[in-house]
Amino acid sequence: MSYPALAEHQLRVSYLARILGREVGFSGKELEALVIAGALHDLALFTSVDKKLALEEDPQTLERHARWGYALLRGFPYLRRSAEFILHHHAPWQILKEKDDQMWALGSNILRLADTLEIRSRELRPLLFYRSRLLEDLNSLKGSEFAPEVIEALHRAGEKELFWLRLENFSKEREVIFQTETATHLPCDQIEFLTRLFALIIDLKSPFTRIHSAGVAAVTDWLAEVLGFRDFMRVFLRVAAYLHDLGKLAVPEAILNKPGHLTEEEWAVMKAHPFYTFRILEEIPNLEMVNYIASAHHERLDGRGYPAKLSAPDLSLGARVLAVADVTTALLEDRPYRKGFLPEKARGILGELSGSALDPEIVSLVVGNMEYVVNLIRYVEEKRLEQLSTLGYWESKSGRGI
Template sequence: MVFQHECQGPGLVYTEDSDFKVRLFDLVSALARSLDMVSQTLAGHHTNVGFFASRIADFYGLSSFEKRNVVLAAMLHDIGAVSLYPAVDSLLFEDDTIKHSIAGSVIISSSKKLHDVSKLVEYHHTPWEELRERKKHYEISNIINLADFIDVNTRRDRPARHQIPVLIELCRKHSGTLFNPDYVEALRESEAKRNYYHRLHSARAEKTLTLSTQFDSDILDAEGVLDFTGLFAKVIDFRSRFTATHSQGVAVTSSVLGRWLGFNEVEQVFFQIAGRLHDIGKLAVPAALLEKNGRLTKEEFAIIQGHATYTEHILSGIPGLEVIRDWACQHHERIDGTGYPSGLAGRDISLGSRILQVADVFTAITEDRPYRRGMDFEQTTKVLRQLGDSEKLDPIVVEVLIERYDEINELRSKGQNQALEHFSNYSKVLYSKYGIVTKDVS
């Protein structure tokens, strides 16, 4: 049977897959924003590098397809550093160029739309003279190397227009070895556009809008968005051994609950997307705090609570994802109004958000973590019913989960084991092919 709920409502904005469309660029831009939140050092870095790379590509005359790949790769180029170095307090990982480039390539290659992009990330720190001789097909990755060099060496406390000409001259000294001379010349020509450098350290929204207008052809349906959000889940979960695979557990649990509460197949995919995205704001929380093995102070707990607000900030930049955004951002709200970040209560919380809330708590207490085993059926039902009876969680959603406990828990466990297997395969590839050692999340 399908359960009915007083908050069921008339359905969602999108009832058919054909009604749901999201631009790939907007998803990449959101992921770039989340990567930049890991540390103040990275603030704006991925967007800046994408901005530089776009200008160099324009002045050099890349084809639209090549430019698309270069810019998307530039906006994600250090994604591997976040998984290899959870506490990114500086750009010192730039000294370990090969490892984080390869790690990033392996992560990005898991997305069907980004295979060519992943190869550019892999070679974005390879000197041009080596690319020219051995990897000619990926020579355009040198544009990312050049754009990255400029942004890393630009001081944020000084006007960019005074620094860029000096940095370009430094690049010219490495022309023919580290950098492609033609790319350096294209960068030099673009330097004449002073308004461009005035905008370099302007609001992120302005730079993103400038890039955004160039990428309207990559449109994803619900399944395409689900595939891409696997990257978000990997970045979130692999950063902390305490939450490894958690996002996938929430995704599976909420999707099954949605099915039993009357949501259609497309909407069930939305739950999977929301589950994968709900903790993206944790990238803004220090890794040491996420992995603290002990009681949190009041101040530390407040910092962790901030992740819900960061999640909203990141996802608000994705047109078409509004319903999913609300579900994901409200997973810590509570029916009695005691939740966060907005203190929503009662009917102000949609059924979709209520499902995410129950799925998040259920996954958190049933999954194994390095410091404790997950709860069994009796323990789990006791906790969930207490939360339902006290109007923290929706009691109807809680009862639907308990009635279908065996099915939901089995699928939750299977989904998380698959996510763990993906990480293990990622680790094995990095170690067997490149000798790169990742942290243990098992």
């Protein structure tokens, strides 16, 4: 099930947070953190169930996803301030105003107002006709739900017809969401941290893939070490492994979690996910090598893979390593249509794929060290479950539990 009402919601909130933040006096890094918080504030609505409950304004879901979003982002130095804004973006001003850090309180409240305004204005057209009613309704909450200076900032911004016209005719291609006063360049270690975060979000879309990307990254890195890759290339490979299933964010959960075989139509949707991985990553500068490796993880040496039908001469050693790591991890983990295979069974399947689909030298490394690979994936699973437990999240028999 999809939720069109949530389409571009986070980007619109980010746009509104930027406008309101500037009106209140935010600038530099504080404004940048606020804008990013707007773009990521619903990060922890992992599944369609989460999204449905959030749309219904279920109090437990609203509180929980704010707490989870904070927990996911706080360990990343670049996003720590954004995480703080997200933590309290459903808290009323009556509570926030008691905080010692007033910029934190105001940023959280700006995010709350941007979120509220986006939701309330979504079905109202034309917005210029309804703007007075919106402003009056929100003004009545001044002092209790929203800080007076935040409401006053909205009134100043709302005096301009352009504010409402841009919101009504929002175009993510034209609105430069991260229009901030500073530019940030991330070192490799922080980029890798960020990709691990993306991998967690991808994996949690389905209860059957809770460690998949992390497992693939661990096996990929081990293979790269054994094969003598230099350190910088191992970083590229780990990042590619964490991001290889990024395109699955575009695949409906009904297909990802289907317990039986996919229909031809459903399989057509599933086979598009490496292409969507490519499309997403091609927008990011300096990740061309990562993108090539990540989006080729379903290509085969014999040219019968997808989506580009690449063959052996087109596939770098890095792409071959990731392909073997992906298949190996998938064979050993539970899927909606089967339990994970025992090591001997996995060895046999890898042997059948060796030479036709997968690089035989790399397959031989896995097959000859299967016990080590199994233990490596188990270790990754234990670490992932520890991470989820810190969020108050774990997997239940039905798929999710709190």
